[in-house]
Amino acid sequence: MTYNFDELVDRSQNYAAKFEESVLHYGTNDVIPLWIADMDFRTAPCIVEAIKQRADQGIFGYTWRTPKYFEAIAAWQEKRNGWRPEIEKMAFAPGVVPGMRMIMTMFTQPGDKVLIQQPVYHPFADVVHNTGRELVVSPLKRDENGYYTMDYADFEEKAKDAKYFILCNPHNPVGRVWTPEELKTVGDICVRHGVEIISDEIHSDLMLDGHKHTCMASVSPEIAAITTTCIAPSKTFNLAGLQSSTIVFNTVEKQEAYVAELKRMDIARNNCFSLVATMEAYAHGEEWLDQLLVYLGDNMRFIREFCAERLPELKPNTPEATYLCWIDARGLGMDDAELKKFCVEKAGVAFGEGTDFGFGGSGFLRLNAACPRATIEKALTQLEQAVRGR
Numbered sequence: 001m002t003y004n005f006d007e008l009v010d011r012s013q014n015y016a017a018k019f020e021e022s023v024l025h026y027g028t029n030d031v032i033p034l035w036i037a038d039m040d041f042r043t044a045p046c047i048v049e050a051i052k053q054r055a056d057q058g059i060f061g062y063t064w065r066t067p068k069y070f071e072a073i074a075a076w077q078e079k080r081n082g083w084r085p086e087i088e089k090m091a092f093a094p095g096v097v098p099g100m101r102m103i104m105t106m107f108t109q110p111g112d113k114v115l116i117q118q119p120v121y122h123p124f125a126d127v128v129h130n131t132g133r134e135l136v137v138s139p140l141k142r143d144e145n146g147y148y149t150m151d152y153a154d155f156e157e158k159a160k161d162a163k164y165f166i167l168c169n170p171h172n173p174v175g176r177v178w179t180p181e182e183l184k185t186v187g188d189i190c191v192r193h194g195v196e197i198i199s200d201e202i203h204s205d206l207m208l209d210g211h212k213h214t215c216m217a218s219v220s221p222e223i224a225a226i227t228t229t230c231i232a233p234s235k236t237f238n239l240a241g242l243q244s245s246t247i248v249f250n251t252v253e254k255q256e257a258y259v260a261e262l263k264r265m266d267i268a269r270n271n272c273f274s275l276v277a278t279m280e281a282y283a284h285g286e287e288w289l290d291q292l293l294v295y296l297g298d299n300m301r302f303i304r305e306f307c308a309e310r311l312p313e314l315k316p317n318t319p320e321a322t323y324l325c326w327i328d329a330r331g332l333g334m335d336d337a338e339l340k341k342f343c344v345e346k347a348g349v350a351f352g353e354g355t356d357f358g359f360g361g362s363g364f365l366r367l368n369a370a371c372p373r374a375t376i377e378k379a380l381t382q383l384e385q386a387v388r389g390r
Contacts, residue, residue, distance in 0.1 A: 003288055005041050005295040006372050022350050026340070031350040032379045037172070037324060039238040039370035043281075044288035047237060050280035051273050063272045065092065069279055073246055076282040077231070080205060083215040085229065085248040089255050093245040094267060096202050096230040097123045100166065103198060103228065103247075104131040106261060107254065112163040115195070117150065118358035121172045124200075125358060128166075136162055139359045140174065146317045146328060148174040152185055159193045167199045169216055170206075173326045173357055173366045175319025177211045180219060187216060187223035197227040202245070203322045205236040205289060208297045211320040217248065225250055235322075236289060237281045238370075244274035296323050299369040299376060306380050313387060316367075323370035327351075330363035332387065339363070346386035349379045 011019055018033040025035065042048070070090045078084040093099030100123075108114070110132040116124045118137050128135040138155040140148045148171070159165065167186070170177045190197055199216035207213055217224040232245035249255040262268040270278075300318065303325050307314045313331035329339055336355050343349050343365070354364030369376060 001045075001287065003044075003291050005292065006374065007042070008372055008374065009040060009042060011040065026344045026350045028344065031344055031348050032375065032382070033350050034368045034371070034376075034379060035350045035352045035366070037235065037368055037370075038240050039323070040372065040375065041238060041292070041370065043238045044285040046284040046288075047239070047277050047280050050276045054272055054276045060272050063270050063275055065270055065275065069270070069275060070246070072279045072282040073231070077215070081213050081215050081218070083218040085217070088252055089249045091247050091249065091255050091259050092262070092268065092270060093230070093247050094243045095234075096200055096232055096245045097127060099230055099245060099247045100124075100127045100198060100200075101131060102258060102261060104128070104133060104164070106257060107196070108133055108163050113161050115155070115158055115162040115165040116358075117155070117168070119173060119354065119361040119364070120168050120357055121200070122356045122358065124166045124168070133163075137359055142174075142360065146315060146326075148176050150178075150182060150186055152189065155186060156189045156193075159189050159195050162193070162195045164196045164198060165190055167197055167216060169199050169201050170203050170213060170321035172203060172322055173324050173352070173364075175317055175322050175324065175326060177207065177213060177320040180214045183214055183216055183219050184223070187219055187227070190226060191222050195226070196250075197223070199227055199229045201229055202232050202235050204231065206293065206296070206323060207321050208293060208300065208319060213321070217250075228254070233278050233281045237277075237285055239274070239277055239281070242271065242274035242277055244270055244278055296369060299323075299371075299373055300325060302373055303367065303369060303376060303380070306377070310384050311380065311387065314365075314383075323368060324352075325367040325369050327365045327367055328363065329354075329365050336362055339365070342386065343383065346389070347379075347383040349383055 018036040022029045022031055022033050070087045074085050113134045113136045114128045115136045117140050125135055136158050138158050141151050142148050204213040217227040217229050228250050229248040234240040303316050307316050315328035317326045343351055352366030354361035
């Protein structure tokens with residue numbers, strides 16, 4: 001079956017955050033919203049059909065999580081990434097970030113140091129600050145071609161006093177797919193200094209142009225022993241609104257403690273739709289995903305070619321994974337406040353603000369390319385016209 005990712009889907013009745021909440025961040029909803037990380041594509045038809053069949057039953061009571069649920073997730077990880085998580089170490093989470101927050105509150109103490117690598121997904125820092133832990137930043141290194149690598153010397157120095165390291169694998173927003181060698185180097189540093197790892201692998205299915213994801217817990221037995229992995233179908237299949245993620249703990253004892261806390265909070269169950277959607281996605285969604293990845297790769301090439309030909313002031317990266325394009329906009333000669341104001345008021349486009357991602361984000365924009373190419377072309381054309389009209 002061939003899927004149409006060029007379809008312009010009307011989301012006006014979708015209660016979509018990216019459309020309805022732009023006003024909270026940009027002062028208006030009258031923008032093309034390329035900021036929040038969900039897709040403007042319909043999910044795989046098999047998932048829609050599974051949800052419809054569940055809805056047709058007409059009963060939406062408390063939902064029992066069948067063992068087939070975690071078995072489907074484990075089988076998918078083994079097939080796609082060569083790593084089979086142990087089912088007895090897996091647990092439900094309403095989202096990756098809520099799961100991280102629970103890990104912080106349960107397994108660290110106020111004042112403990114937590115290490116991250118910026119620029120990076122901004123809730124990492126939020127989770128640390130909001131739980132009263134101390135944030136420690138090891139900046140990524142960026143070369144003249146916009147390629148990012150880890151600063152091992154800086155990382156090791158800062159890891160000496162850290163309790164946890166939150167890894168973005170693959171990386172949002174810079175799009176790196178960390179190699180086994182990179183992961184082993186940073187993982188071995190954590191082993192040496194007794195630092196536990198949380199590996200956020202929510203984008204791990206979104207590999208572009210033949211790149212291959214490596215799960216941190218698959219690198220070595222020593223690294224697996226200190227690594228807790230966060231995964232979800234939400235980015236892969238555009239299911240974020242169903243609020244279903246999985247945490248794979250490094251010990252059964254942590255998994256049991258975490259599940260007990262979920263039960264005390266009375267949030268241990270899937271909702272009825274997330275249960276069937278997740279199982280169906282992992283059982284029959286692969287064909288849709290494989291076609292999506294081709295389309296996303298072509299979108300990224302379109303962005304680079306457009307900017308090279310018509311907006312040379314912008315320097316888009318070449319992401320190896322995710323549907324997020326990290327754009328160096330410093331060539332426009334604006335500070336961050338001016339850049340945001342210009343994009344919103346003159347171009348009518350809402351990008352993710354680089355400063356949200358911490359150190360190294362100033363002067364950058366994050367563009368969500370998980371939308372029809374016509375939407376991207378319209379946004380970039382409006383930006384081009386605004387730049388030329390200055």
